Amino acid sequence: MRLGVFFLVLILIFLLIIRNIYIVKEGEYKVVRQFGEVVRIDSTPGLKFKFPFIQSVTTLPKYQMTYDVSEAEINTKDKKRMLIDNYSVWRIEDPKKMISNARTVEKAESKMEEFIYSVVRSELGQLNYDEIINDEKSSRGSVNDRVTELVNEMLSKDNYGIVVTDVRMKRTDLPPENEQSVFKRMISERESKAQEYLSMGDAEKNRIVAETDRQVKEIISKAQADAQVIRAQGEGEAARVYNQSFSKDADFYNLYRTLESYKKTINGETVIVLPSDSPYANLLMGGQ
Structure with a gap:
């Protein structure tokens, strides 16, 4: 027992x-x-x-956790409203402080979100809208680092025992009531750019056409000048041949010139009054 x-x-x-x-x-x-x-x-x-x-x-x-910060609306430096969607990577560094001041993980995340929103609103409020959304002009990377640094300072000051490793913007949007006006502005800018390209194209086209016309005129002028020279040379050669030929028989030359003059002066309606001793009359009368 x-x-x-x-x-x-x-x-x-x-x-x-x-x-x-x-x-x-x-x-x-x-x-x-x-x-x-x-x-x-x-x-x-x-x-x-x-x-x-x-x-x-x-x-x-004890490991790093990701927290999706609630979407929030801010005003930019140039007085434009936009929606910011952030996420943070964080971890518990001192569990005793976290429990003492935040009590639970959920409340620690809530406090961290509050600080993130406050800092993001302040930092982005110092930037213009285009600087935030335009990757070429944006200083977003440095802003993210600055937000992370300031949030950690606030958490450390209040002894929450947590550390934010990184804060990042994953999305930036316009409030629904502003989207249409921005879309119209974007369309207008792109139409203006397209018109600029068209104007540049027309200017280049006109330059090419003008240059081509100039070259064509030069070619035609040169061809006409060459043709004039060749024609003058041909006429000179023809005159020389005529002179050589006609000088061999003066009577034939006179007859030829007379017949050529008939072609220019006589037609079906021509009335000619000639003296009887005229060479024309002599030839028409069958004289020698």
Whole structure:
């Protein structure tokens, strides 16, 4: 009987020990509370033991976490409204401070979101709208770093025991009521740019046409000048041949010139009055 009781007591003690042993894993904190107060925080991996009945254990993440910050509306330096959607990467650095001041992970995230919104609104309020949305003009990278730095200063000042590794903008949008006006402005800008390209094209076309016309005129002028020279040379050669030919028979030349003059002066309606001793009359009358 005594032996049975002894073994029963051993079993109860073993179960009690087993139920109060806990394991600390990589990437987590184990928070040990006694009557609701934090008495110990275990961060090194291994088997740990808590006092039965009076102590409890909860777990907090030790690894980096991502938090999707709620979308918020801000005003830019040039008085334009826009919607900003951020996310943050953060971790718990001091679980005891986090529990003491924020109590839970959810409340720590809520406080971090509040600080992020405050800093983002302040920092982007110093930039113009185009500087925020235009990648070529944007200083967004430096703004993200600045926001991260300022948020950590605020969290450290209030002893929240958490650290923000990074804050990034994942999306920037216009409020729905402003989208249409911006779209119209973008369309207008692109139409203006297209018109500029068309004007440049027309100017280049006119330049090419003018240059081509100039070259054509030069070619035609040169061809006409060459033709005049060739024609003059041909007429000179023809005159020389005529002179050589006609000088061999003066009577034939006179006859030829007379017949040529007939072609120019006589037609079907021509009336000619000639003296009887005229060479024309002599030829028409069959004289020699």
